Amino acid sequence: MKRTRTLLTIGLASFVMQSVAIPTDGMGANDNPLLQKSGILFNAPDFSKIKDTDYLPAIELAIKQNREEINEIVNNKKKPTFENTILALEKSGVQLDKVTSVFYGLTSAHKTPVIAETEKKVTPMLTELENEIKFNKKLFERIKYVYDKEFKKLKGEDKRLTEVVYKNFVRSGALLPADKMERMKQINIRIAELQQQWGDMLPEATNTAIVWVTSKQELSGLSEADIAQCKKDAESRGGKAPYCIVITNTTQQAILTTLDNRNLRKRVFEASRHRADGTRQFNTFPYVVEIAKLRAEAAALMGYKNYASYSLEKTMAKTPDNVYSFLKQLIKDYTPKAEAETKAIEAYAQKTMGANFKLQPYDRFYYSAKMKQEAYNLSEDQIKPYFNIDSVQKNGVFYAANRAYGLTFKERKDIPTYHPDMKVFEVIDKDGKPLALFYSDYYRRATKRGGAWMSSFAKQSGLREQQPVIYNCCNYAKAPEGQPTLITWDEVCTLFHEFGHALHGILSNCKYNTLSGTATARDFVEMPSQFNETFASIPEIFDNYAKHTETGQPMPTELKEKMLTSINYHAAYALGENLAATCLDLAWHMLGVNEIPSADEAAEFETKVLREIGLYNEQIPPRYSTSYFNHVWGGGYAAGYYSYLWTEVLAVNVADCFEKRGALNPEVGQDFRNKVLSRGNTKEQLQLFIDFTGMNAPDPSGLLKARGL
Incomplete structure (x- = not known):
């Protein structure tokens, strides 16, 4: 029943919080544009009418309505059934979902002072409502009755929805005795407060x-x-x-x-x-420590040894042991390659800097780039003119979706956006019918947090008769007015990656909102996005978008071959920084309440963890250090950052299937759409993988090869 938005690729922002008074002007449901049908395709939000001050009263009214809907279910005198309990619960909160989906889009992408102040006010309201629903004894009794009496008779999505709803309530603590349930409520409230405070401090720390x-x-x-x-x-x-x-x-x-x-x-x-570790103006470690303790306590209340064990139970991996087994094999294979890579870069630098030169982490990228240029006679300045962001989007990302899935994209300049840099596209299916709306918001600004992500203003749902309204956000530097915005190869891959998430939402074909789109386990949800990156280098697609921004000529064959060959040059670094961050995440969440270090000991704990697992390397620091690891402390990836590597294995396996059957064969794309992208959480994710690949289990053997290692 979580109402806050869980974003897929989390980063940081550059925004200084201010205290702002929010006028409410007495607006009611009949006046508030957030509570009315917009008249835009698929009831997309009409940002030309929505003011920042509209969100608070809209959320307050939607919360009130949701409470009334829950009370109606609870007070129903009839015997609990799927229809009057599970289905009724699914039908509740539609208005609140609608308003908060738009609101939380702005808290990440366009956090004005009014939006920031509103977030402070609504976070405790939504947490309180969430607690009321999750710990409503009478509501859970009805859910449990249906699960016990009807579950085996139900079929398809009805059965899956009942299972997901019941298990979510149980995992939230619905079976706890009264005293422990009360403590769980308090934990939820405090974690929400801390994450709000984290979300305020980290962007300011990064900006400073x-x-x-x-x-x-x-x-x-x-x-x-x-x-x-x-x-x-x-x-x-x-x-x-x-x-x-x-x-x-x-x-x-x-x-x-x-x-x-x-x-x-x-x-x-x-x-x-050191942006947020206390050596400068800001210190997030007190938040880290308290959140870690509260998560550990919550897991203990639920009968688990630690939070990782609790969290991983609902994933493909299932247990920390399975995750560590996967990671330790990667670490074993990776370590000698990383050591050799470092020695080679240092030796290269010493040719010009002298035999006593000691490579530092801030030198690595610089000398690696020079080695790469020397090895391939290649520089970023040669490549970037071929990666105009508009061409990459329309002639690359959209073209691939057309070739694989039959989708076409029509720009809709008549649909309002919350910022002038945004674009809106109507997504049209192969039968010519409108399928979805897609918004792209690619440029960085002070009101947007860092990173890149996908989410939705509205998820697809057959029951709600709602088509998907999906968006991608990135943080690219926008070129001066009148000049084309050129991006790097990594940024090209990011566009394809985030659009893979978007496709997961756009192509969803599920009955229930709870199960639709990207509502899957963390160690599955990154698979479609990582797989979609593979389209970026398919020759037909690459040649269609990689054209010189001034001449319009395609990238010369020799330059293209050199660039694609060089992609995995010195690839150990990227794997190492990911492994280090992953192991930090797991280490914090493998601790019991009394094992959590103090804020003053947090930095030392990070070093200790990396040394013990064999990943302490000054040359290859974690991709995110503990003090600014937003995925884990501010986002939804606690004990789950491993999922990027785990799903990369799945993506490599899926890409192999596409390659064998024809990477741009429409029949293969339709099969993937039917068996994976459209199915959301209507089946166990491992079964979705098996259904498409025909494999009994994921095969990790191709991961290092795919990374050039």
Whole structure:
């Protein structure tokens, strides 16, 4: 019954919170555009009419309505049945889902001061409602009666919905005795408060970690376009110096690849690594420790040894032992390759810097890039002109979806958005019928958190007669007015990745909202997105979008072959930073309440964990350090960050099936659509995988090969 939005790829923001008074102006349901049908296709939100001040009264009214709906179910005098209990519960909260789906889209992508203040007010309201529903004894008695008496007789999605609803209530603590149930309520409230506070502090910490640069000479190595971006970023952030380097959400910063000034590289790396660990202005460790303790306590109340055991029970992996077994084999195979890679980069740097030169983490990207350029006679400046973001989207991402699934995309400039940078597309199915709306919001701004993600303004549901209204958000630097926005290969892959999530929502064909779209286990939901990345390098698709932004000519064959061959150059780093972050996440959630370190000990705990599992490497730090690991402390990936690697295995297996049967064969795409993308959580996810691939279980043997290792 969780009402807050769980986003798929979590990052950081650059936004300073302010205290704002929110006028409510007495608006009622008849006046509030959020509570009315918009008149737009699929009842998409009409942002031309919605004001920031509309959200609070709309959510308050929707909460009131949802309470009335729950009371009606509970007070029904008739014997509990699927129809009057499970189905009635599924039909409840439609208005609240509608309003909060739009609201939480803005809290991540366009958090104005009014939206930020509203979030502070509605978070405890929604947590209270969630507790009321999850711990409603009479409601659960009715659900349990249906589960005990009718479950075996039910079929299809009715049966799956009953199972999911019942188990969700049980996992929330519905079977706990009164005293433990009360404590669980308190834990839920406090975690919600802490995550709200985390969400306020981390963006501010990242914004404050900006590295100011006084002269253009210090930016030696950057292209003129990148220098212009640093100037633009400085102007938009107060102009304390002529230029600035903005810190992005991950530990390593892509700009270190080309920055000649070693001292500046160090400043950027240190600003990133220490943005929120207390060595600067901000310290998130107190939030980390308290959230970890509360999660451990909640797991103990439910009878589990630790939170990881509790959380993983509902995933494909099932247990921490299974996850660690998977990770330890990867670590074993990865370690010698990482060591060899580091030695090679350091030896290369010593050729110009002297035999005593010691490679530092802020040097790695710089010298690796030079080695790559030397090995392949290739530079980013040669490649980027072929990756115009508009062409990548329309001639790459959309073209692949057309070839694989028969979808076409019609831009709808008449549909309002919450920001002028956004675009809206009507998605049309192969039969010519409108299927969905898709919004893209690709450029960074101060009101948007970092990273890239997919979510929905409305999920698909046959029962609700609702077609999907889906969006993708990214954080690319927008080119100056009149110039094309050029992106890197990694950013190209991100567009394909996030659109893979979007397709999971767009192609959903489920009866129930609870089961539709991306409502799957964490260690399955990243599979469609990671698989969709494989389309980016298929020759027919690549050649269709990778055209020079000025001449319109396709990338020359020699350059294309060099670029695609070089993709996995020095690939150990990417795997290592992911493994390190994954093991940190698991380590925090394998602890009992009394084993959680203090805030002052948190940094030391991180080092200890990485040393013990064989991943402590100053050259390859975690992709996210504990103090800014938003997936885990602010998002929905607690004890679940391993899912990126786990689902990469699934994606490699699926890609192999596509390749064998024809990567762009419409019959294969339709089969994948029918058996996976359209099915949401209507079946166990392992069964969906088996249904499409014909394999009895995932095969991890191809992962390292796919990564070039």
